[in-house]
Amino acid sequence: MSIAVGVLLVLVVGLGFLLYTENKTKKALVQEFVLEKEDLENEYTLFAQQYDELQIKVKNDSLDNLLDKEQTKVRELLSELKMVKESNASEIRRLKKELAGLRKVMRSFIQQIDSLNKINAQQKVVIATVTNKYKKATKQRDELQEQKKVLDQRVALAAQLDATNIVVRGKTKRKHDARRVKDIRQFEIRFTLTKNITAEAGERTIYARILKPDHELLCRDQSASFHFENKDIPYSIKKYVEYTGEEQQVTLYWDVQEFLYKGTYRIDLFADGTMIGTATYTIKK
Numbered sequence: 001m002s003i004a005v006g007v008l009l010v011l012v013v014g015l016g017f018l019l020y021t022e023n024k025t026k027k028a029l030v031q032e033f034v035l036e037k038e039d040l041e042n043e044y045t046l047f048a049q050q051y052d053e054l055q056i057k058v059k060n061d062s063l064d065n066l067l068d069k070e071q072t073k074v075r076e077l078l079s080e081l082k083m084v085k086e087s088n089a090s091e092i093r094r095l096k097k098e099l100a101g102l103r104k105v106m107r108s109f110i111q112q113i114d115s116l117n118k119i120n121a122q123q124k125v126v127i128a129t130v131t132n133k134y135k136k137a138t139k140q141r142d143e144l145q146e147q148k149k150v151l152d153q154r155v156a157l158a159a160q161l162d163a164t165n166i167v168v169r170g171k172t173k174r175k176h177d178a179r180r181v182k183d184i185r186q187f188e189i190r191f192t193l194t195k196n197i198t199a200e201a202g203e204r205t206i207y208a209r210i211l212k213p214d215h216e217l218l219c220r221d222q223s224a225s226f227h228f229e230n231k232d233i234p235y236s237i238k239k240y241v242e243y244t245g246e247e248q249q250v251t252l253y254w255d256v257q258e259f260l261y262k263g264t265y266r267i268d269l270f271a272d273g274t275m276i277g278t279a280t281y282t283i284k285k
Helices: 002-057 061-084 091-157
Strands: 163-171 185-195 204-213 225-228 231-234 236-245 247-256 263-271 273-285
Touching: 163 263, 163 273, 185 236, 185 263, 185 273, 204 247, 231 236, 236 247
Parallel strands: none
Antiparallel strands: 163 185, 185 247, 204 236, 204 263, 225 231, 263 273
């Protein structure tokens, strides 16, 4: 009887020890699953944050859409993980495997973004180079246009006619030089068109404006005018001249029908829209 009791005691003690050991092991496993789940949650949360950072760097719509889809997937898996019990080892292992796949996808995205950034950097260099070349070419073009404008102005000035040796006389009825204002029946205006090989040969129109001492224009028809300095102005005399480029003498006449009085009269000569000469004629009595 005592042997049976002893054996029974040994069995009880052994069973108790096994139960204690098993319970301790179970607690240790549960604690391990708790820690593993917490680590997984932290990693999923970190992944979601990394996708936020990547989306800030990305300037590509297609890639941005893919990032958004993957981030949504990470958040959904994180929500699933939070619902899983610590004791559900199979689900924790599944979600751990999902995390491994997400890491591969993340590395792929990072490589694509790095490639895009390199391409963008190269494109920026190319764009900057092209822009600088365009600005340089534009500047050169503008400078050439300005130089051409200056040259055209110089050529235009060089091609202008020039009236020199302008002599104005008041003539009597018998074509003698008038001594008194009351004897003047005609104004005779003589001048020389200088030699100019730059000026185009051909028919030219010479205009003369005769201004009385009070600056009133001697004019038969106020509607008869020519273009000068962006406006039309009336003239006293018009004459067509066949210009050859060589020096030539020109004479203009104005038959006096107006009342004249003593003082200084001014004569301005024009051709091709420019003033080519001016002179004065003074009558003292």
